[in-house]
Amino acid sequence: MELLSPRPGIGQIKPYRPARPPQDGGAAWVDLSLTVNPLGPGQKALHAYRHAAGQIHRYPDWAQDQLRRAIGQRYDINPHRITCAAGSDEMIHLVTQAFAGPGDEVLCHEHGYRGFMKAIRAAGATPVIAAERDLVVDVEAMIDRANAKTKICFLANPNNPTGTYIPTEAVQRLRAGLPPHTLLVLDSAYADYCRRDNYSDGTEVVENCDNVLMVRTFSKMHGLAGLRVGWAYGPAAVIEAINQARGPFNVSIAAQAAAAAAVLDTEHEEATYAHNSAWLPWLSHELEQVGVRVYPSVCNFILARIPTDPSLGVQAVLDHLARRGILVKPVHDYGLIDCLRITVGREEENRALVAALGEILS
Numbered sequence: 001m002e003l004l005s006p007r008p009g010i011g012q013i014k015p016y017r018p019a020r021p022p023q024d025g026g027a028a029w030v031d032l033s034l035t036v037n038p039l040g041p042g043q044k045a046l047h048a049y050r051h052a053a054g055q056i057h058r059y060p061d062w063a064q065d066q067l068r069r070a071i072g073q074r075y076d077i078n079p080h081r082i083t084c085a086a087g088s089d090e091m092i093h094l095v096t097q098a099f100a101g102p103g104d105e106v107l108c109h110e111h112g113y114r115g116f117m118k119a120i121r122a123a124g125a126t127p128v129i130a131a132e133r134d135l136v137v138d139v140e141a142m143i144d145r146a147n148a149k150t151k152i153c154f155l156a157n158p159n160n161p162t163g164t165y166i167p168t169e170a171v172q173r174l175r176a177g178l179p180p181h182t183l184l185v186l187d188s189a190y191a192d193y194c195r196r197d198n199y200s201d202g203t204e205v206v207e208n209c210d211n212v213l214m215v216r217t218f219s220k221m222h223g224l225a226g227l228r229v230g231w232a233y234g235p236a237a238v239i240e241a242i243n244q245a246r247g248p249f250n251v252s253i254a255a256q257a258a259a260a261a262a263v264l265d266t267e268h269e270e271a272t273y274a275h276n277s278a279w280l281p282w283l284s285h286e287l288e289q290v291g292v293r294v295y296p297s298v299c300n301f302i303l304a305r306i307p308t309d310p311s312l313g314v315q316a317v318l319d320h321l322a323r324r325g326i327l328v329k330p331v332h333d334y335g336l337i338d339c340l341r342i343t344v345g346r347e348e349e350n351r352a353l354v355a356a357l358g359e360i361l362s
């Protein structure tokens with residue numbers, strides 16, 4: 001008798017490992033393990049969320065009309081070429097399902113966001129990993145790995161957990177070097193934090209091509225990680241394919257309402273940006289003072305390499321931080337065995353982290 005078994009690929013998905021212990025009973029951690037907004041959501045999003053409460057016996061708008069129009073207004077893009085999902089993770093799954101399956105290859109980069117791997121395996125496609133150079137995406141290495149079977153190329157720009165980015169000119173070079181049948185998916189989750197002259201979220205790359213999709217999230221700058229909202233902007237045919245793959249009610253009423261308010265709340269965005277601009281350099285500098293190597297980040301987190309000393313591994317540092325009530329993210333899943341990803345927190349959280357690291361590293 002044949003035994004029940006999931007499709008090939010499902011068993012190869014590495015389980016998600018949260019930094020927070022599951023049995024902690026809601027202990028008050030200083031949680032710098034997930035890359036969320038330390039200021040929380042803005043007042044406008046909160047107001048819209050509360051207002052939506054009276055409507056939650058209804059199904060949400062399947063067309064996501066108000067939310068798509070708000071995103072279109074904020075970024076000056078065509079709402080008909082936008083679709084939304086329950087977080088950008090769902091969008092990554094949807095686009096992978098829509099364009100890749102068994103026998104197809106999907107290209108990623110060495111330390112690229114792990115959500116890509118999960119989606120590729122879940123779709124039954126084969127991941128192909130291009131090497132990076134000093135924790136930065138190597139466009140030529142990616143182009144070299146593309147072939148007739150490559151259906152999608154994922155690029156997280158800036159990337160999590162490295163915090164590094166490649167300039168728009170390099171993204172254009174990547175697009176030009178990939179085969180035309182390969183959909184380039186630009187995951188711009190941290191674009192709002194990266195205000196560099198040579199960087200863009202990819203909007204104009206989408207507009208100049210018929211095979212580029214940009215994916216964005218409300219979980220970072222907009223502080224709505226718990227509501228699960230992400231969106232994509234791309235060619236009409238690609239958006240249509242994603243819409244065919246997605247459930248009609250995938251983004252809840254409350255999530256659509258809060259996100260529509262959040263995306264137009266530029267005041268909260270500026271406050272968040274200012275907070276990050278002040279504390280990212282502070283944290284980087286203070287971590288270096290206690291002997292940690294910090295990679296330059298354009299995001300709301302830092303990749304920190306713990307000094308290699310046989311008597312003091314990353315686990316000992318994690319244990320010490322946990323005793324002080326602080327959580328950060330180990331990134332051995334990314335092949336970065338002696339590194340931690342540390343999110344920029346509120347002032348008191350940043351100071352507590354630096355003090356605790358100083359205790360164990362000095």
Ligand SMILES: Cc1ncc(COP(=O)(O)O)c(C=O)c1O
Pocket residue numbers: 035086087088089090113115156158159160187189190216217218219225228229230
């Ligand atoms: C690069 C990148 N893409 C996508 C996501 C998924 O975000 P969400 O599903 O919350 O929108 C994350 C979350 O950490 C991320 O770092």
